[in-house]
Amino acid sequence: MNEFNEYFKSAFTVDNVIFGFDEGDLKVLLIKRGEDPHKGKWALPGYFVYPNEDLDTAAKRVLDELTGLRNVYLEQVRTFGAVNRHPFGRVITVAYFSLIKISDYTIQPSSIAQKAKWHAIAKVKELAFDHKEILDACFNRLKWLVRSRPVGFELLPPKFTLTELQHLYEAILEPEAGLDKRNFRKKILSMNLLIDLDETQEGVAHRPARLYQFDKDKYEEFLAEGFNFELKESKKKEKPEHRKKARHSFP
Amino acid sequence: MNEFNEYFKSAFTVDNVIFGFDEGDLKVLLIKRGEDPHKGKWALPGYFVYPNEDLDTAAKRVLDELTGLRNVYLEQVRTFGAVNRHPFGRVITVAYFSLIKISDYTIQPSSIAQKAKWHAIAKVKELAFDHKEILDACFNRLKWLVRSRPVGFELLPPKFTLTELQHLYEAILEPEAGLDKRNFRKKILSMNLLIDLDETQEGVAHRPARLYQFDKDKYEEFLAEGFNFELKESKKKEKPEHRKKARHSFP
DNA sequence: CCCAGTAGTGTACATCTTACACTAATTACC
DNA sequence: GGTAATTAGTGTAAGATGTACACTACTGGG
Incomplete structure (x- = not known):
């Protein structure tokens, strides 16, 4: 088993993308990081997974510890593992996302997070690490989800x-x-x-x-x-030529 | 940074679920493991990710090394991280899947894999580690994919x-x-x-x-x-009562 | 030449999607 | 108390899509 030791040197984290809806805006919950790296920057609430806990458990625990949110249903979205995404070493992160009613929860940031605050999605430009990329991926998942479930x-x-x-x-x-x-x-x-x-x-x-x-x-x-909850725009864009005859869904 | 060292003790792998279609059967490419753990069992072609390589790169490399398949488009599906899924320690695995034409590729198992062989999906009952669970997850993804893309x-x-x-x-x-x-x-x-x-x-x-x-x-x-490639069965099942009035897709 | 086996074809009906414009109820303001 | 401002609420017709369904057309083999 010695030959494998070199592989047991990485770490992994979970990052949570929590969406809420309030005052007509779709929002995402971010924390202001209280420790390095990226101290003081806005980031997704995420942290290391303990060696003896499952991913889903870790996501819940981390969310609770950083923001005080509990009993939130979290769904795995995708894993991000670019080599240099974390300055401390090789850190892979598993992204989770959730939807909640903002008014149902009170936010209590921990010491690791200086603050936790809802941000309108459209205004989020830059985040710590590769968190903007993660947010975008989760937002895409949400767009998909909204068509297949009454969100x-x-x-x-x-x-x-x-x-x-x-x-x-x-x-x-x-x-x-x-x-x-x-x-x-x-x-x-x-x-x-x-x-x-x-x-x-x-x-x-x-x-x-x-x-x-x-x-x-x-x-x-x-x-x-299982059902299909598709929504379409009120005004159709001009159809590309080949679409005029082509159908886009199967009997 | 010392406080973080305890977290840098895990390993991660990639596992590839490669689907092919041949003789009317949907098949999946499996290897017979040539080393412990689970030596001699059938498994998905997967292995450790190097510290200095991205996940997608690792998936491609591992697939090549174990089966000889190259230039295969791989798509990330989900990450599996149950605490005891690997007997050597904490090993998280990122599952990738792909679709290929069986006839386009020749399989050349490496030393780690005693053999690599296509197996009809329906007949795969038990695999090493949690690979059956991973296979099932990828098969579900395929079912979804077939409705949204001409696979x-x-x-x-x-x-x-x-x-x-x-x-x-x-x-x-x-x-x-x-x-x-x-x-x-x-x-x-x-x-x-x-x-x-x-x-x-x-x-x-x-x-x-x-x-x-x-x-x-x-x-x-x-x-x-982006389009929608839905397929429906030729004979409708009886609709549940409440469906008679309810519609299942949105204007 | 006929049998077995698969390929190929059209239509009518039901359901879903889309575009579109006016009236109704309330408060604020004068 | 009247009217302006603002948002809520409502129906229909035409087109596109989905579904059910059964027979004829080719080909090779016997």
Whole structure:
């Protein structure tokens, strides 16, 4: 076994990309690093995995330790292992991501993190290590996820309006033209996933909107069956020539 | 930096899941391990990552060294890091997968691998380490991939018949009832991805089928645009009650 | 020449997608 | 109290796509 010893000299970490939705913006939770390397820079909440803990366990623990978030469902996205991504040596990191309702959680940064704060996705330009690349990869995963699962469940407060839900989809999918209001509502309502609460907004300076909540049971039924939750832009881009005849999905 | 030394004691490997299609069967390339642990067992071709090489590079190198396959496009799938998955210590493995035309490559097992052989997916029951779990994860990825990309490209010989292509799809998607021949052809042909070679099979004891090849340029155009290549079974299963009204895809 | 075996083809109906514009309810302000 | 501002809410028609379904066309072998 001696011949293998040279291989047992690397370290690995987990990095968590936590998405939230608030005030019409899609946000990501970042910490300000309190130790080197990259002390003082914004980074994803991530840290070393203990030798005796599984990856998923480590991701949860690290998230809790750095931000105080607990009981968050984390999903593995991809592993980043460029040779020089960490100045201390060979460090591979496994990226996890999650969606949460910002209002459900309170953030308590630890000593390693000077602060933890939600940042609007669009404004995040530079992060420590290769964390911007990791964030981008997770954002792409989210875009994919939103088409195959009713993500609103995880991101919106218990009661919400259809317009809020639509804004969420627009924030994630970033369609140039936004989504068509009537088509969006038709589609969402036809899925029978929403419960009409027969209540309306209060304190808004315009016609108040009806409030809805997700039907958790239906949601789980649908998840079990697996389904397709595609959303398309309200205004079609010009189709490239060859598309006019070509079809893009299979019977 | 001393405080971190305890973390730099793990190792990581890559494991490759290479799918091929041959004689109507979907196959996976396995090696018979020539060294401990699990000497003599079938396993995925995988090995340690060098300290100074990137993950993708390592996956390619390891595949080459163990099986003689080169110039294979490998895609990262997921990382497996259960604490006790390797008897020598903490070893995390990054799983890669690929699709190749079996006939395009010759296999040359190295000393580490006693042999390398294609195995029909359905018959693979037990593998070294947690490799069965890794294989299953990659197979799921393949099922997903087949719906979003014309994978026939990667798996079939340059000239093929529509029936062969259909069998490939059926092998991957494993629909209970097979796919409807007319609908399959209609769909495939309407994508303008195939070039009709105006040739037919020879030496078959029945009406010979036309031969086609993939149109590489069109394929790349389509890839760049991103498209949806869904296939459905020819016979619908009974719909669960709530589906009768609910729709499963979004406008 | 006929049998066995696979290749190849079209249509009608149902469902889903898309584009599109006006009325309704509320508050703020004058 | 009227009106302006602002967002909520609603339906329909045309086109594209998906699905079910059964027969004829070639070829080699006997």
